[in-house]
Amino acid sequence: MKRHSVFAVLPALGSSVMALQRSVRLLGCLLAFLAAPGLLATSTALRAASDLTSMDAAAASMARVIVKFKEGTELTKTLSVDASVDETVARDLLQRRADVLSSRVGVTLTSGRAVGPRGQVLMARGLSAQALAAKLAQDPHIEYAEVDRIRRALWVPTDPLYATGPTNGAGPAVGQWYLRAPDATFLSAANLPGAWDRTRGASSMVVAVLDSGILKDHPDLQGQYLTGYDFIDNAAVANDGDRRDADPADPGDWITSAEDKNTGGFFHGCGASSSSWHGTQVASIIAAATNNGIGMAGIASNAKVLPVRVLGKCGGYDSDIQAAMYWSAGLDQTGVPANPTPAKVINMSLGSDGTCPQSYKDVMSAVTAKGVVVVAAAGNSAGLAVGTPANCPGVLAIGGLRHIGTKVGFSDLGPEIAISAPGGNCVNLTGACLYPIITALNSGTQGPVAGGYTYSDSTNASVGTSFSSPIVAGTVALMMSANPSLTPADVKRILQTTARAFPTTGSAADTAQCKPPTSTEQLECYCTTTTCGAGMLDAAAAVAASVVKPVAKAELTTASPTAGSSVQVTAANSTVGAGRTVAAYAWTLKDGGGVATGFSTATNAATAAFLPSGAGTVVVQVTVTDDLGVQASADLSIVVAAAPVPPTPTPTPSNSGGGGTMSVVWLLALWFAAWLLRRQGRRPSRSA
Template sequence: MPHPTFPRRPTGAAAFGALICGAAAAVALLVGAPARAADGTPARVIVAFKPGSALSRIEAEATLADPAPQRTRALAQRLGLALRSGASVGPRSQVVMADGLAAQALAQRLAADPEVASVSIDRRRRLAAAPNDPLYAVGGATGPVAGQWYLRPPNTTTPAAIDAESAWDTRTGSSSVVVAVLDTGIRFDHADLLPVAQGGPVLPGYDFVSDAPTGNDGDGRDADPSDPGDWITAAENSQAGGAFRDCGVSASSWHGTSVAGLVGAATNNGFGMAGVGRGIRVLPVRVLGKCGGFDSDIIAGMRWAAGLSVPGVPANPTPAKVINMSLGGTGTCSAAYAQAMTEIAAVGAVVVASAGNSAGHAVSEPANCAGVIAVAGLRHVGTKVGFSDLGPQIALAAPGGNCVDVTAGAACQYPILTARNAGTQVPIANSSVFSDAFNYTVGTSFAAPLVAGTAALMASVKPEITPTELRSLLLSSTRAFPTTGGDNGDGTTVPQCQAPIIDAAGKPVDQLQCYCTTSTCGAGMLDAGAAVRATAASVVVTPPPTTTPTPTTPTPVADSGGGGGGATSGAWLLGLLAATLALRRANRRRG
């Protein structure tokens, strides 16, 4: 059964099984009538066709029509399988589904076709200059007292703070730099995240959630990435064969709004919070809904965000330089993700992803894909926060939030304060609220956007910066991890982080707070100020070419005797001088 992928949440719970409702958004292709699996879950895979193959050349019947159904029909007839089509992921890749067949078995059958380049199981993924914004300096009535501590200059209490202030002293964000937030969507009515047309930082975006139950908005893919809420009820969680069985009972997370706030909330506007990007544009790309979302929608959203084509979807008029993905799940990097990362890097976009919240297990997919800037989470003192995953794929670490006092009902001291909505299920209109010391936000989900916002500032300084150069400057400007200052609160010693550990039974072992090393938590702690200064120093200013004028000898102009203006002869000048002297003598005589 496919493993789910979810927005990053700080929990060590085991991955949920991938569950999806029937075929609400699928195109039925009746080649036989297979029985559904016992739990009602169809197998889902992402199929990539070989370039130039007959299947890859099947074109859409209309300009924006999706060619996936035609390709699936042809593939079903070739293989003698009852297949159903999902949405396209790219020009030569799409989702294919089948009932009564395990995903791995379906993948093997399809991979045997000579026109198929690769097949990946389509798994669910889950949510894993100082401004005058009042919450920047100190939290509201419900805290935290530390306010947006993670953006301020580091000190002895919060050495993990990223020093966004000195970054802003060098350069605030450019409105021409776009950061795509691939998440649950956004609340366009939050006062710190208004649309560009209303003076805010948020671009129109797109909704890529193709499965209607997961989307929870009554439709499939469309041009409205608004977050309708992703709550799970007790009935949904316990329904046998239901789409959200064992997803966990939860209120709506407003996760995308929270991540977007950290990336680029309206800043220095006298209201609410400050965003790292401070002046950049935020592009909401909705790829997650109830119980997360599927790889196929995430990859399609990644491609579109970077300006690449997705069949059936209008072109993105504002391609992103930086793509933030605060989501993930178990597993190694699939061929589908690897191909997408390669294509995205080729057009100059950078992907930032959260490491995961499984308490020190291996880095999750897609953060573990080559080329991704994977971000681990830190406590305020610079140690790895307990929930963060770790490993050699981590590029660097940034604050993920921590509470210190875990007593029931106690205030969380160092959360990552950010934007949200007050609704527990459906959104409350114009609810411009923020997380606080009691309704707090922590997780590697909130470490990644601090890096994404910094990357956007770097691109604002140097628009032509390449993904390779940006990564190099970002990592080389980090601060070293501390080796003291950690406190477990129970008198035990904080250990050094180790590579992900697997026990004798083959299960991953938790690693809670530990002292980071460069092999477990990346190059060091994010230093936004140093990264932006390093980028500015790398800008080569080429002066305009200068030329030394060649001396020329003026050509004498003959006195033509005419009146015209312009050049004069020497004889004419002598005559003028004589007349002037005579006039002066006459004047003296008159005086």
């Protein structure tokens, strides 16, 4: 439905008398509405929401296409739309673009939302989406036209080992096995304890979860969310009575049996199901509160989750997902407030089959240029090819592993996968699931139940690559907390070079090696680096390899070290990684050279001093520790000179007068006396 501001109505309707009459009637209706605040009563609001939902449900029969206009065409110049334009004005401009194209291609087009720069959604009746895309792609103004497909959450596996189990139970007995250090039983465990020794995540680290929205009040996620956004532009899919808004809360995504069986209905063929609370499950894996005495541990518990709602009943459209990706990375979107807390990591546990469309490639190019890492689930179609968006260039596609390190049956595979991580598996065909992933949930089967906050367990098991992906996304958050300067390329390289090798034994005797994907399913198989990525995630090794070590510098501040005098040294010019601070200094005397036995000052400050007793060479060392506990050391060799020997003073004859002038007079007098004596000796002696 096309919406206009009061001031945009008349120009949009044209100059005909009939159009003018319609404008006057519409203007009168709008003025009457503004004069009657009682129309905003609850019952009317609910009826409006119901009408909006019905209208959007009816739109399901329309073909939906994402188009991108070529840069510099007359159409984009005269009808330019950017993020600074008011939403109402933007809708009018987008529809006017659609009207121009309608006359060119001979199809009545209705505009949807803008998608990134020069992109928008177009809808039409009477033909398929594929046919509409083909027709629009021929127009010289259009760079490309693609079907606006629906992507779905990837949490429900097709693995035959997926256990339905009883409805009352607990467990699993092994707890969060997938976070622990790997051992002979849990070969694929992600080795988080070693990573946590370095960081639990920076409070400034933001991970966007593009999913079904979140349960705001779950006790294990209190204080973990930032202000997000709901990007669903179809009220029937949104299921919350409206379209896009600033509330990413999850109202539930249940599908009733009647909706599923209603031929021609919006949700026909979606499959009857209870609400999944999928977004909350994913968010809890990444950042559930830790050490709070309740529930589960999150991977990056000090990081923050940016909840971005893109999935509702039966999934979500590509156009909404792509707009959310732009916004999450801090790239403005028309009609949406700017994102005050852009993400460094985006997790997308969603997708469907097919090759990567150009529109996703455009988004990934823009998002990656902002330094944002995008992590996505490979898919759960039992060993078929990796789906979209995980198969798009630049995305870290994540495969799923069983506890013993083999590919779990439901996980898709192929060369697009960067790395694999635990996806949960049950082993048994009946009874409680043995190795699921623990996630945060609500007990409501449709809407959320007040106080009904709980966790998945062995009888209500969570398994799927939807949960492999956030294990990696959480690890990436730790890596980028340890080193904020990492680029998406750096992250991929480190994850792959630190990954542990896949096992080649340990499963049933008939377990085969994984093969490249075809149209035939592959269940459990031994992974290779061409089918499941570089190896098994090792979070501890990845974080360790990400850390920028301090650069320790030990320098001499005493100009000429001399025995008997204090010698001063400093480490004040040492440096630590970006975003880090020096936590401690530690000075040690590596070699006293026989002239020093220790420091004369404290050894835990930036400066220190020692007092050498003689000449020699002294070696000191300083160790600098940053606030992540990462250390670096530096040695300094100091040559100490002997103490200078005082000069022997020249003896000075004493005299009563003192001073140099009197000494000369005294010498002259002495000379004169000697002369007189010689003179007398030359005279003849006289007789008595």
